[in-house]
Amino acid sequence: MALVVSVLEQGLCYAIMALGMYITYKILDFPDMTVDGGFPFGICLAVVMIRAGVSPILTLPICFAAGCLIGVCTGIIHVVFHVRDLLAGIIMMTALYSVNLRIAGRANLPMYDYYTIFDNNAVNGIFSKLPSVFSKFQTVIVLLIITAIVKLVLDWYLKTKSGMMLQAVGDNDVLVTSMGVDRGKVRIIGLAIANGLVALSGAVFAQQQRYFDISMGTGTAVIGLASVIIGTALLKKLSFFKITTSVVIGAIVYKACVAIAIKAGLQSTDLKLITAVLFLAILIITRDRKKRVEA
Amino acid sequence: MLELKHIYKNYNPGSVNEMCLFDDFNLTVPDGQFVAVVGSNGSGKTSMLNIICGSILADRGEVLVNGQNISNQKDYQRHKTIGRVYQDPSKGTCPSMNILENMSIADNKGKTFGLQMGVNKHRKDYYRELLQSLGLGLEDKLYTKVGSLSGGQRQAVALLMSTMTPLEFLILDEHTAALDPKTADIIMELTDKIVREKHVTTIMVTHNLRYAIEYGDRLLMMHEGSVILDKAGEDKSKMNADQIMHLFNEISVECGN
Numbered sequence: 001m002a003l004v005v006s007v008l009e010q011g012l013c014y015a016i017m018a019l020g021m022y023i024t025y026k027i028l029d030f031p032d033m034t035v036d037g038g039f040p041f042g043i044c045l046a047v048v049m050i051r052a053g054v055s056p057i058l059t060l061p062i063c064f065a066a067g068c069l070i071g072v073c074t075g076i077i078h079v080v081f082h083v084r085d086l087l088a089g090i091i092m093m094t095a096l097y098s099v100n101l102r103i104a105g106r107a108n109l110p111m112y113d114y115y116t117i118f119d120n121n122a123v124n125g126i127f128s129k130l131p132s133v134f135s136k137f138q139t140v141i142v143l144l145i146i147t148a149i150v151k152l153v154l155d156w157y158l159k160t161k162s163g164m165m166l167q168a169v170g171d172n173d174v175l176v177t178s179m180g181v182d183r184g185k186v187r188i189i190g191l192a193i194a195n196g197l198v199a200l201s202g203a204v205f206a207q208q209q210r211y212f213d214i215s216m217g218t219g220t221a222v223i224g225l226a227s228v229i230i231g232t233a234l235l236k237k238l239s240f241f242k243i244t245t246s247v248v249i250g251a252i253v254y255k256a257c258v259a260i261a262i263k264a265g266l267q268s269t270d271l272k273l274i275t276a277v278l279f280l281a282i283l284i285i286t287r288d289r290k291k292r293v294e295a
Numbered sequence: 296m297l298e299l300k301h302i303y304k305n306y307n308p309g310s311v312n313e314m315c316l317f318d319d320f321n322l323t324v325p326d327g328q329f330v331a332v333v334g335s336n337g338s339g340k341t342s343m344l345n346i347i348c349g350s351i352l353a354d355r356g357e358v359l360v361n362g363q364n365i366s367n368q369k370d371y372q373r374h375k376t377i378g379r380v381y382q383d384p385s386k387g388t389c390p391s392m393n394i395l396e397n398m399s400i401a402d403n404k405g406k407t408f409g410l411q412m413g414v415n416k417h418r419k420d421y422y423r424e425l426l427q428s429l430g431l432g433l434e435d436k437l438y439t440k441v442g443s444l445s446g447g448q449r450q451a452v453a454l455l456m457s458t459m460t461p462l463e464f465l466i467l468d469e470h471t472a473a474l475d476p477k478t479a480d481i482i483m484e485l486t487d488k489i490v491r492e493k494h495v496t497t498i499m500v501t502h503n504l505r506y507a508i509e510y511g512d513r514l515l516m517m518h519e520g521s522v523i524l525d526k527a528g529e530d531k532s533k534m535n536a537d538q539i540m541h542l543f544n545e546i547s548v549e550c551g552n
């Protein structure tokens with residue numbers, strides 16, 4: 001049971017990040033490596049803010065906004081300076097490593113004695129009134145609510161005119177130009193939203209883990225891509241789900257696979273190796289490398 | 296009025312594949328004129344349209360609209376008043392969206408793409424009506440993904456999309472080439488109707504000599520980056536397909552093929 005809860009907790013934290021990667025990888029066809037720096041950026045920003053006394057709930061919009069700025073930087077490097085997508089992300093990821101160390105002041109920073117979005121007077125108050133079975137799921141329930149809100153807002157956004165332009169630019173950017181719209185600007189907006197979600201996900205993860213460590217970002221992009229790919233593969237079987245829902249499920253499934261691998265005897269120090277091997281396996285199984293045509 | 300003045304264009308300068316296409320190319324199209332352009336493959340028709348629309352830049356020369364130089368405007372700025380259908384059917388629509396969503400996007404051209412709902416349900420009947428004019432039965436396929444339509448059907452939708460909003464220029468690059476003869480005739484009729492109704496200045500590239508003669512106020516023939524035949528009004532109506540075919544063969548012989 002504890003294992004299931006832990007898988008759900010981690011999966012849901014990463015699901016928000018995966019929704020961001022759904023925008024870059026699937027909609028914009030942009031494999032965005034910024035994530036490896038943007039996710040820990042959200043973590044350290046949230047930890048530093050909470051330690052400084054900022055309200056935990058307030059760290060979420062602030063981290064989202066800060067993440068948007070990071071996405072704008074990646075976008076400008078790619079769109080204005082014509083640096084290839086993968087390289088633009090790697091440049092930002094590298095730069096963010098130092099930025100994160102600057103923000104945190106050191107390589108790891110705990111916040112065990114502070115209130116978080118999962119553990120504060122208001123949430124604890126509500127759960128103390130509920131039957132005690134729920135207390136085990138306190139974090140999961142709060143996470144479910146946050147993830148659901150993010151998912152619904154994203155669903156709504158993708159149906160707006162701006163959201164449709166975003167989908168159009170990945171689909172056929174010639175049409176976007178024909179509509180008299182700057183395709184570069186649309187790309188930058190997409191990267192901003194995606195990285196906003198990634199940093200937001202980091203802020204949530206920070207409060208679930210209650211500490212920041214500089215190595216927390218390594219492999220985030222791979223986890224995100226794996227979740228998106230599992231999500232789209234699932235969608236083919238379960239077509240009644242929205243794509244965003246299946247990406248969320250994809251993140252949980254991925255975390256479950258990792259948990260099973262560790263349970264099966266691998267060490268937690270093997271984590272990144274498991275991450276990489278699983279990702280490779282998923283790529284081979286789904287063969288989703290080609291630019292999508294029908295999808 | 297649209298003017299191309301002293302346009303020079305070299306493809307791949309400095310490499311072994313260097314190719315000089317336009318060498319002092321000039322063209323003037325008065326307001327409301329419907330120009331049909333014919334010419335052999337590789338004669339520079341698409342390149343000319345690309346230079347007008349800003350999709351490629353000329354090495355030298357000016358593109359003027361109503362006397363104003365637009366050479367420095369970005370492609371998307373120029374497209375605000377241009378409706379365009381491409382030679383490639385996949386370029387005019389978004390394959391992963393359905394017809395309704397595609398038409399909604401086109402319907403919003405010229406306005407801001409903000410946070411309002413993308414699809415306006417009240418416009419559905421209007422879209423159906425437009426689609427009905429194509430006679431392809433697409434009015435019953437509003438929720439079909441455009442990617443699963445045939446090339447011809449897509450091209451027909453693309454034509455509607457490019458002419459839904461007010462426009463100054465209509466740029467058509469072999470927009471009937473992917474269609475079967477009957478559908479091509481329907482689309483050509485529709486094109487003519489739209490051009491007449493909207494009084495829009497139109498440049499239509501076609502390989503169909505019959506269309507070039509029947510439709511439009513002016514006929515251009517291009518060859519190796521220059522205009523070798525330019526007939527308008529009376530002169531044009533006297534031309535027939537045989538004469539053009541004859542000219543066509545002549546230049547082909549010159550080229551040795």
Ligand SMILES: Nc1ncnc2c1ncn2[C@@H]1O[C@H](COP(=O)(O)OP(=O)(O)OP(=O)(O)O)[C@@H](O)[C@H]1O
Pocket residue numbers: 306307314316334335336337338339340341342343382
């Ligand atoms: N991007 C490019 N790079 C190099 N050469 C090009 C490029 N685009 C066109 N050309 C060359 O310019 C010439 C004119 O091409 P263009 O596409 O304008 O011809 P076209 O008249 O539209 O022909 P078609 O009837 O086949 O569509 C061709 O010889 C072509 O090889």
Ligand SMILES: [Mg+2]
Pocket residue numbers: 340341342382468
């Ligand atoms: Mg052409």
